[in-house]
Amino acid sequence: MTLLSFLADSGAWGVHNAPLLPALYSLPWLRHGAWSLVLAATVVLLGARRGGERAGGRTGLLAVLVAAWAWLPGPWGLAYWLGLAFQIPSLLSCALALAVLQRAWWRHEKQGVMGLGFADRPHHNLRVWAEVYLGAGVLLGWILLFDTFALFPVSVYAWGFESAAFLLVFALTLLPWVVSGSGIWRVGSAWPAGFAAALFGLGRWPSGNVWDAMLDPWLWLLLNGYALRAAVGHWRSRR
Amino acid sequence: MVFPSAVLLRAGFALCVLAAAWTLQITQGPSAPPSAAAAPAPQLPGAQDAGAGRWVEVVRGTIPMPQGVPAAHASTLVAMPAGDSAVLTAFWFAGDRESAPNVQIAASRFERAGQGWSPARIVVNRHAMGALLGFGLRRLGNPVAWVDGQGRMHLFVVATGWGGWAASRVLHLQQTAGSSASDLRFEPLRVLSLSWLWNLSYLVHTAPLSLDDGGMVLPAYFELGAKTPVALRFDSSGQFVGMVRMSQRTDLLQPTLLATAPTQWLALMRDTRPNGKIRVAQTMDAGRTWTDGPDLSLDNPDAGISALSVGAQHLLVFNPSTSSRQSLHLARSAEGAQWTTELVLEDGVPSQEFSYPAMAWADQSLWVSYTDQRKRIAWQRLVWVDGAAPAAPAAAQRAPALTAPNIRAMP
Numbered sequence: 001m002t003l004l005s006f007l008a009d010s011g012a013w014g015v016h017n018a019p020l021l022p023a024l025y026s027l028p029w030l031r032h033g034a035w036s037l038v039l040a041a042t043v044v045l046l047g048a049r050r051g052g053e054r055a056g057g058r059t060g061l062l063a064v065l066v067a068a069w070a071w072l073p074g075p076w077g078l079a080y081w082l083g084l085a086f087q088i089p090s091l092l093s094c095a096l097a098l099a100v101l102q103r104a105w106w107r108h109e110k111q112g113v114m115g116l117g118f119a120d121r122p123h124h125n126l127r128v129w130a131e132v133y134l135g136a137g138v139l140l141g142w143i144l145l146f147d148t149f150a151l152f153p154v155s156v157y158a159w160g161f162e163s164a165a166f167l168l169v170f171a172l173t174l175l176p177w178v179v180s181g182s183g184i185w186r187v188g189s190a191w192p193a194g195f196a197a198a199l200f201g202l203g204r205w206p207s208g209n210v211w212d213a214m215l216d217p218w219l220w221l222l223l224n225g226y227a228l229r230a231a232v233g234h235w236r237s238r239r
Numbered sequence: 240m241v242f243p244s245a246v247l248l249r250a251g252f253a254l255c256v257l258a259a260a261w262t263l264q265i266t267q268g269p270s271a272p273p274s275a276a277a278a279p280a281p282q283l284p285g286a287q288d289a290g291a292g293r294w295v296e297v298v299r300g301t302i303p304m305p306q307g308v309p310a311a312h313a314s315t316l317v318a319m320p321a322g323d324s325a326v327l328t329a330f331w332f333a334g335d336r337e338s339a340p341n342v343q344i345a346a347s348r349f350e351r352a353g354q355g356w357s358p359a360r361i362v363v364n365r366h367a368m369g370a371l372l373g374f375g376l377r378r379l380g381n382p383v384a385w386v387d388g389q390g391r392m393h394l395f396v397v398a399t400g401w402g403g404w405a406a407s408r409v410l411h412l413q414q415t416a417g418s419s420a421s422d423l424r425f426e427p428l429r430v431l432s433l434s435w436l437w438n439l440s441y442l443v444h445t446a447p448l449s450l451d452d453g454g455m456v457l458p459a460y461f462e463l464g465a466k467t468p469v470a471l472r473f474d475s476s477g478q479f480v481g482m483v484r485m486s487q488r489t490d491l492l493q494p495t496l497l498a499t500a501p502t503q504w505l506a507l508m509r510d511t512r513p514n515g516k517i518r519v520a521q522t523m524d525a526g527r528t529w530t531d532g533p534d535l536s537l538d539n540p541d542a543g544i545s546a547l548s549v550g551a552q553h554l555l556v557f558n559p560s561t562s563s564r565q566s567l568h569l570a571r572s573a574e575g576a577q578w579t580t581e582l583v584l585e586d587g588v589p590s591q592e593f594s595y596p597a598m599a600w601a602d603q604s605l606w607v608s609y610t611d612q613r614k615r616i617a618w619q620r621l622v623w624v625d626g627a628a629p630a631a632p633a634a635a636q637r638a639p640a641l642t643a644p645n646i647r648a649m650p
Contacts, residue, residue: 019479019480019481020264021429021478021479024428024429027373027429028372028373031373031374032373074369074370075369075375079373079374080369080373080374080375081374081375082374083372083373083374083375084369084374084375084376084377084400084401085400085401085437086400086437087374087400087430087437087438144435144436145435145436147435148434148435148436148461148463149463149464149465149489150461150465150467150484150487150489151465153487154484155469155482155483155484157433157434157435158481158482158483158484160435161481161482163261163264166260166264167257167260167261167264170256170257170260171253171257174253174256174257175253177249177253178246178249178250178253179246181245181249198260201260201263201264202263207432207438208432208479209432209435211435212432212435215435216437217435217436217437
């Protein structure tokens with residue numbers, strides 16, 4: 001059996017377990033909750049960029065209002081229209097949004113709020129992991145984008161329904177902790193990644209496909225922005 | 240290489256967590272049904288030799304439209320169980336025009352007692368479905384119907400997000416519990432997740448291939464830039480089981496499935512190239528893996544086709560042109576590669592369009608429906624007549640619309 005035929009078989013039906021899909025009743029709740037979290041975090045990030053710590057009170061109020069707007073029923077609510085266009089944010093986006101809100105609420109650290117942890121530099125070892133997370137997210141997004149347009153001979157997206165894909169992703173999110181210890185949780189993207197993978201294992205949100213849980217196109221675009229900024233910074237420092 | 244004991248400890252703990260997660264997956268997860276063979280094709284009444292006989296049109300007409308609705312397109316037919324009061328049910332999308340905001344999914348039943356179509360009913364409205372789903376649907380499009388192992392009707396409907404058809408998703412609906420076949424109501428199950436890119440650009444158009452385990456394979460296609468077909472498998476209760484890409488090529492869509500043997504299937508597809516031909520992919524292992532095959536000799540004007548197996552015959556309805564949808568032919572094949580035109584279903588003038596055919600076998604007859612001028616859904620009922628075909632040109636073989644005993648032509 002060639003590697004190609006093995007991979008093709010891995011995405012096919014009737015080979016492994018049927019995909020577990022999220023409970024139907026949970027999806028409207030998840031959609032509203034997810035958009036509410038992500039929108040609130042976006043407001044906080046934009047507020048921090050615009051006004052720094054002085055904008056905290058107004059930004060917080062605006063974030064609460066936008067989060068509440070997402071919960072309004074039917075066409076009155078933001079989730080209705082965002083769901084029409086973009087379905088549901090990934091669990092990782094939700095966890096990162098939670099991390100942003102938690103930092104904004106408890107610590108008011110501008111760098112922490114702005115950086116989503118990718119700009120955190122506790123020490124060299126952890127910085128490497130932050131860059132690994134960033135690189136992995138960017139790379140996975142490109143692979144899934146190319147796969148969407150059928151540029152690979154096998155369907156990468158279909159693998160995401162497999163239990164083995166989930167376990168691989170879960171193992172990879174635990175790997176930094178195994179290697180570097182609990183200090184890894186100071187890297188802002190570390191616990192959200194593990195949390196998102198664990199949550200997917202429990203409920204299979206949002207679609208039963210682990211790629212949808214770990215990365216959505218908006219998060220991927222954001223990661224590309226961070227990667228570009230890091231690359232430019234690196235290039236400038238070398239000059 | 241010596242690992243610090245703390246690393247080993249954490250690695251052991253991580254393995255325990257992964258083992259627990261694996262156990263959870265195994266115990267939670269429905270076991271995948273094994274690869275199923277295609278359900279046996281319905282048998283032709285009395286015809287053992289498919290070569291000696293011909294298809295004859297018994298009756299034709301148009302399906303009643305919803306009151307005051309000027310446009311119709313993309314019909315699908317589903318045979319009803321033997322005890323049902325209807326022979327079959329037709330679904331299509333109807334509204335001011337294709338992609339209009341007021342397009343809804345209409346349905347009509349061909350009643351056994353009256354041998355006629357019931358008045359059209361609206362069964363899917365995008366606002367009502369959006370309210371149930373919790374998010375909006377911008378437009379509705381092609382419907383595809385299927386009856387599951389428990390006798391429940393499922394409907395797969397193209398529903399768009401922001402954008403045109405390239406922003407489509409596939410909405411999976413199921414007959415509401417307690418609603419009868421004559422009073423069909425649907426509730427949304429989920430939007431099928433088929434693409435990472437905001438789940439965009441997957442559509443359905445053609446009928447599923449029934450499997451011998453009660454499940455089915457639903458042909459679908461991606462059409463944003465690259466146009467690629469996929470097969471979606473569902474178990475007998477309508478649960479999504481998996482998806483497989485059917486071709487490495489990126490210029491074909493709207494696959495329609497034929498089983499040439501229980502585990503050997505063909506996908507015949509619409510060609511988006513100029514001077515197109517009907518394209519082919521095939522599987523030898525009941526849909527797990529697919530390979531591209533040589534094109535058929537039949538022309539295709541970048542238009543939808545429909546295939547069905549009946550007895551030892553494979554049937555195909557298609558537009559026999561590279562540029563026009565003015566004619567619609569029924570072709571027959573014994574093995575799926577060589578096709579001969581059996582009947583001219585429509586032969587219009589260049590300004591006319593007869594397109595998006597659908598077929599079903601019910602009540603010992605072949606039923607064909609198709610879009611007529613984008614204004615209505617036309618239908619024909621054909622029966623197989625044993626004996627040698629008369630030596631006449633294909634166009635002259637067209638039978639007049641008969642009013643057979645207990646069959647009446649509709650207006």
